[in-house]
Amino acid sequence: MDLDVSPLSLPFPDMPAIDGVTLRVARARYKQWDRCDLTYVEVAEGTAVAGVFTQSACASSEVELGREHVKSGSARALIVNAGNSNAFTGYRGREAVEQIMGQVAEHLGCAPAEVFVSSTGVIGVPLPKDKAREGVTNALTAEPCGWEDAASAINTTDTFNKGATASAMIGSTKVHLAGIIKGSGMIAPDMATMLGYVFTDAAVEPAFLQEMLSAANEKTFSCITVDGDTSTSDTVLAFATGKAAHARITGWDSPGADAFAAALHDVCRQLAHLVVRDGEGASKFITVRVSGAVSDDSARKVGLAIANSPLLKTAIAGEDANWGRVVMAVGKGGEPADRDKLSIGFGGVWAARDGLPVEDYDEAPVADHLKGQEIDIAVDLGLGEGRASVWTCDLTHGYISINADYRS
Amino acid sequence: MDLDVSPLSLPFPDMPAIDGVTLRVARARYKQWDRCDLTYVEVAEGTAVAGVFTQSACASSEVELGREHVKSGSARALIVNAGNSNAFTGYRGREAVEQIMGQVAEHLGCAPAEVFVSSTGVIGVPLPKDKAREGVTNALTAEPCGWEDAASAINTTDTFNKGATASAMIGSTKVHLAGIIKGSGMIAPDMATMLGYVFTDAAVEPAFLQEMLSAANEKTFSCITVDGDTSTSDTVLAFATGKAAHARITGWDSPGADAFAAALHDVCRQLAHLVVRDGEGASKFITVRVSGAVSDDSARKVGLAIANSPLLKTAIAGEDANWGRVVMAVGKGGEPADRDKLSIGFGGVWAARDGLPVEDYDEAPVADHLKGQEIDIAVDLGLGEGRASVWTCDLTHGYISINADYRS
Numbered sequence: 001m002d003l004d005v006s007p008l009s010l011p012f013p014d015m016p017a018i019d020g021v022t023l024r025v026a027r028a029r030y031k032q033w034d035r036c037d038l039t040y041v042e043v044a045e046g047t048a049v050a051g052v053f054t055q056s057a058c059a060s061s062e063v064e065l066g067r068e069h070v071k072s073g074s075a076r077a078l079i080v081n082a083g084n085s086n087a088f089t090g091y092r093g094r095e096a097v098e099q100i101m102g103q104v105a106e107h108l109g110c111a112p113a114e115v116f117v118s119s120t121g122v123i124g125v126p127l128p129k130d131k132a133r134e135g136v137t138n139a140l141t142a143e144p145c146g147w148e149d150a151a152s153a154i155n156t157t158d159t160f161n162k163g164a165t166a167s168a169m170i171g172s173t174k175v176h177l178a179g180i181i182k183g184s185g186m187i188a189p190d191m192a193t194m195l196g197y198v199f200t201d202a203a204v205e206p207a208f209l210q211e212m213l214s215a216a217n218e219k220t221f222s223c224i225t226v227d228g229d230t231s232t233s234d235t236v237l238a239f240a241t242g243k244a245a246h247a248r249i250t251g252w253d254s255p256g257a258d259a260f261a262a263a264l265h266d267v268c269r270q271l272a273h274l275v276v277r278d279g280e281g282a283s284k285f286i287t288v289r290v291s292g293a294v295s296d297d298s299a300r301k302v303g304l305a306i307a308n309s310p311l312l313k314t315a316i317a318g319e320d321a322n323w324g325r326v327v328m329a330v331g332k333g334g335e336p337a338d339r340d341k342l343s344i345g346f347g348g349v350w351a352a353r354d355g356l357p358v359e360d361y362d363e364a365p366v367a368d369h370l371k372g373q374e375i376d377i378a379v380d381l382g383l384g385e386g387r388a389s390v391w392t393c394d395l396t397h398g399y400i401s402i403n404a405d406y407r408s
Numbered sequence: 409m410d411l412d413v414s415p416l417s418l419p420f421p422d423m424p425a426i427d428g429v430t431l432r433v434a435r436a437r438y439k440q441w442d443r444c445d446l447t448y449v450e451v452a453e454g455t456a457v458a459g460v461f462t463q464s465a466c467a468s469s470e471v472e473l474g475r476e477h478v479k480s481g482s483a484r485a486l487i488v489n490a491g492n493s494n495a496f497t498g499y500r501g502r503e504a505v506e507q508i509m510g511q512v513a514e515h516l517g518c519a520p521a522e523v524f525v526s527s528t529g530v531i532g533v534p535l536p537k538d539k540a541r542e543g544v545t546n547a548l549t550a551e552p553c554g555w556e557d558a559a560s561a562i563n564t565t566d567t568f569n570k571g572a573t574a575s576a577m578i579g580s581t582k583v584h585l586a587g588i589i590k591g592s593g594m595i596a597p598d599m600a601t602m603l604g605y606v607f608t609d610a611a612v613e614p615a616f617l618q619e620m621l622s623a624a625n626e627k628t629f630s631c632i633t634v635d636g637d638t639s640t641s642d643t644v645l646a647f648a649t650g651k652a653a654h655a656r657i658t659g660w661d662s663p664g665a666d667a668f669a670a671a672l673h674d675v676c677r678q679l680a681h682l683v684v685r686d687g688e689g690a691s692k693f694i695t696v697r698v699s700g701a702v703s704d705d706s707a708r709k710v711g712l713a714i715a716n717s718p719l720l721k722t723a724i725a726g727e728d729a730n731w732g733r734v735v736m737a738v739g740k741g742g743e744p745a746d747r748d749k750l751s752i753g754f755g756g757v758w759a760a761r762d763g764l765p766v767e768d769y770d771e772a773p774v775a776d777h778l779k780g781q782e783i784d785i786a787v788d789l790g791l792g793e794g795r796a797s798v799w800t801c802d803l804t805h806g807y808i809s810i811n812a813d814y815r816s
Contacts, residue, residue: 058739058747088735090748090764123732124765310718311811318812324531327496331466339466340498356498357532396812400805403719404726 003402008277008285008373008393009160015147016165016176019201020044020241024142025153028135030083030121030128036153038132040139041078041197042108044241048203049075049116050210052217054234060087061094062117065101066235069113073206075239076110079136080154080195081119082182086127096127103136118195118235120182121156151180154195157402158182158278164270168202168263170256173246175202177263181271183234183278196221196236196271202260203242205250212261213238213268220268223300223390225307226279238264276391281398284316286375286391292343293386298335303390305333306379313395319370321363323351326379341382346370354382411810416685416693416781416801417568423555424573424584427609428452428649432550433561436543438491438529438536444561446540448547449486449605449647450516456611456648457483457524458618460625468495469502470525473509474643477521481614483647484518487544488562488603489527490590494535504535511544526603526643528590529564559588562603565810566590566686572678576610576671578664581654583610585671589679591642591686604629604644604679610668611650613658620669621646621676628676631708631798633715634687646672684799689806692724694783694799700751701794706743711798713741714787721803727778729771731759734787749790754778762790 021043025036051070053063079100086093097119101112108115119127151161166177183194204212213236221236242248249257277285288306293299306312309329315322323344330337340355347369350358369375375394429451433444459478461471487508494501505527509520516523527535559569574585591602612620621644629644650656657665685693696714701707714720717737723730731752738745748763755777758766777783783802 054739056736056739057741057743057745058735058750085732088732088747088750088760088763088765092764123735124760310807314808314811317808320812324493324496327466327531328464331462331464333465335465337465339496342466342496352496352532355496356500357496395808397805397808399718400722400725400803400808403722404728404804 003157003159005159006278006282008282010274010277012148012151012161012163013165015163015178018176018178018199018241019243020047021199021239022144023147023150024139025145025149026135026139026142028081028131030081030131033083036149037082038135038139039080039150039153040136041150043075043077043239044243045076046242047075048073048206048209048240048242049237050206050213051235051237052214052221058088060085060119061097062086062119063235065097066116069116072113074114075116076108076114077104077116078197078237079104079115079117081127081132082154082156083121084119084125084127085121085123086119087123089124089126092126096129096132099129100132100136103133104140107140116237120154120195147178147180154180154182156182157280160278162271162274162278164267164274166263166266168256168259170202170244170246170249170260173244175200175244175246175260177267179267179271181275183275194234194275198238198264198267200240201244202240203244203246203248204240204260205248208249208251209238209240212264215261216265216268220265220272223303223388224272224276225304225390225392226276273391276393279393280402281396282393283396284373284375284394286316286377286393288377288379288390288392290379290381290390291387292381292383294336294384295386296388297386299386299388300390302330302333302335302337302379302381303388305329306377307390307392310395313392316370316375317394317396319367321346321351321366321370326377330379336383337381338383343380343382345378347376411565411567413567414686414690416690418682418685420556420559420569420571421573423571423586426584426586426607426649427651428455429607429647430552431555431558432547433553433557434543434547434550436489436539438489438539441491444557445490446543446547447488447558447561448544449558451483451485451607451647452649452651453484454650455483456481456614456617456650457645458614458621459643459645460622460629462642466496468493468527469505470494470527471643473505474524477524480521482522483524484516484522485512485524486605486645487512487523487525489535489540490562490564491529492527492533492535493529493531494527495531497532497534500534504537504540507537508540508544511541512548515548524645528562528603555586555588562588562590564590565688568686570679570682570686572675572682574671574674576664576667578610578652578654578657578668581652583608583652583654583668585675587675587679589683591683602642602683606646606672606675608648609652610648611652611654611656612648612668613656616657616659617646617648620672623669624673624676628673628680631711631796632680632684633712633798633800634684681799684801687801688810689804689808690801691804692781692783692802694724694785694801696785696787696798696800698787698789698798699795700789700791702744702792703794704796705794707794707796708798710738710741710743710745710787710789711796713737714785715798715800718803721800724778724783725802725804727775729754729759729774729778734785738787744791745789746791751788751790753786755784
């Protein structure tokens with residue numbers, strides 16, 4: 001199935017080379033296609049790694065092994081298979097992952113546990129070991145490539161290549177961050193629900209890298225949703241090669257820790273937004289800003305209840321300022337809310353204040369706002385100081401078309 | 409918007425008159441339409457009433473008042489307004505409901521709290537008091553009508569009229585139950601997410617009627633979902649006029665209690681299924697049967713996670729036995745599950761057993777099954793004895809069309 005490029009796509013940015021990171025891609029031909037579908041990233045000795053993984057109770061072997069091995073904090077390589085998620089494939093799927101880890105480890109002379117593997121695609125078909133072996137062999141010796149080649153090779157139903165970059169000053173040393181991501185459906189919270197990878201030349205203690213990544217995840221990947229469905233495979237990994245010439249960042253007291261954390265957050269936010277922009281069938285990028293909740297966590301849950309509501313998402317697709325559906329979604333969220341303190345606005349115009357429709361509400365500027373591609377929904381619960389932003393896309397005929405046909 | 413009749417519709421059944429129940433309908437013209445949109449049901453003095461209501465934190469005044477007044481267990485009348493939900497309308501909405509209660513109470517010489525009111529339609533527009541007053545005046549003096557006229561008058565986006573009936577023997581006395589229901593979108597669990605009314609001539613103690621209705625609700629209305637969205641207004645009420653000549657049913661030890669509870673459950677199940685059959689855009693009726701869960705409640709939650717998954721619902725629309733999406737939905741449900749004990753089948757054929765694809769899985773009979781209108785999905789978690797059935801419909805272009813345009 002050839003999909004049209006999302007109308008919300010952004011051009012692939014100029015991305016810096018990251019010292020200590022080498023990208024290669026190859027054809028494993030996991031599906032009947034003529035494109036690179038196996039990505040191999042070699043990272044320098046001493047690279048720190050951190051990760052966040054799907055909360056699914058039916059996670060793939062890749063996730064199970066990655067979650068275990070990330071605890072050591074040490075990485076040498078990443079392999080990403082596109083076209084087959086290898087999820088729900090039992091011991092046969094696990095054998096395929098272990099084969100890949102062993103093959104790369106032998107090549108690099110490292111421990112298999114330092115090789116991280118992700119797979120994305122159809123569930124329930126064991127990753128073919130012969131194709132994996134041949135693909136990895138080709139990738140290990142391929143010419144190095146650039147970020148967009150790698151971003152393209154990890155895609156499945158994605159309609160555009162997704163990358164983001166940022167930099168930070170650690171003392172007088174500039175460090176760079178570069179990230180790529182894939183994902184367009186099966187996107188929901190409770191964690192990094194896609195495959196995303198961030199690389200940096202900064203020197204960071206693994207435990208603190210994990211702390212910063214987890215914190216960034218809470219306000220970025222965990223605040224996006226396309227369809228409320230959580231994948232069995234999704235993973236975000238951060239690799240810090242330590243090639244930059246600055247004192248190692250070990251905690252919040254280290255010079256440059258705040259600047260680096262901000263840059264990491266920035267890259268994660270950009271990547272998360274790109275996934276929403278490639279949401280299956282998306283025609284509008286929706287920001288839901290919730291304030292006045294009893295806590296930030298409560299605000300996020302209310303935001304996600306709104307962002308996951310099919311009725312709200314279809315209303316936005318229809319360019320209808322149907323704030324009644326926002327009320328409905330707030331009501332069903334299970335979080336503290338008071339009908340008579342609730343305010344709802346679109347594009348900076350309040351449609352309802354304190355539980356009542358605004359008397360002289362002028363729908364014209366709201367109607368104009370909803371005709372655009374960037375939609376802003378504000379909800380104030382009037383209860384406390386908790387706030388959160390959540391991002392999603394509208395629900396259109398495109399989503400149905402893509403998902404009623406996929407898998408052939 | 410004129411909608412095509414659902415392909416899953418059933419003909420309206422022959423429904424018995426219920427002694428002590430009189431139906432009337434009238435035109436309040438809550439919308440620009442030429443149809444009856446106000447339903448008035450008078451029930452005999454001494455009628456017992458029970459109810460279950462939406463769990464929404466933003467419930468309408470109708471729900472707030474109904475939830476309070478049902479505690480008395482006594483009813484004389486029901487008014488249903490179609491075309492305006494009167495939800496999120498603050499004190500003005502509440503005044504309109506109190507006006508209706510007062511007007512009917514004066515006519516019948518009863519307490520206003522014995523008059524139950526429901527409203528369904530757009531949120532956020534106060535119910536116009538003048539139209540309500542005139543509509544009620546007309547309804548109070550209209551000629552009595554039959555069940556299908558009443559079932560039709562409570563509809564909004566429904567595409568067919570929905571009714572169900574059952575009977576039970578209480579000793580040597582046959583009692584009758586007749587129910588009507590409306591609802592096709594904004595259907596989700598955590599309660600009776602629609603407007604449904606069951607009437608019977610049986611004599612039942614109100615507290616026990618409530619107990620039986622709540623129990624039936626748990627396995628019927630709370631086990632259906634169309635889009636996972638919970639309305640601010642939804643309500644199921646049961647009225648027992650006590651006109652039948654049998655000893656009053658006061659508890660499980662009363663003669664005929666089991667038979668009556670079974671008949672009530674039967675009517676509730678039929679009504680719940682009819683709502684799914686009129687699910688917006690539905691082309692297939694899906695039964696999800698979950699077994700092997702750690703408890704019945706856990707089984708129901710897993711079933712609802714599957715039934716609410718847009719990816720699963722679009723796969724069924726596409727007649728694709730994509731059991732990987734069932735794995736995904738089980739995984740995201742948050743309930744105990746073990747990937748390596750999970751079995752999944754369609755139409756009586758296992759596609760995966762104990763965490764692995766079935767070796768000689770023959771997709772042909774499954775493909776045939778999925779071409780039909782009645783889809784059966786079986787999930788065995790392999791953990792315990794808990795089981796539940798959940799019902800939903802597929803997600804099609806029709807849902808998008810209806811919901812991107814509604815409200816005009």
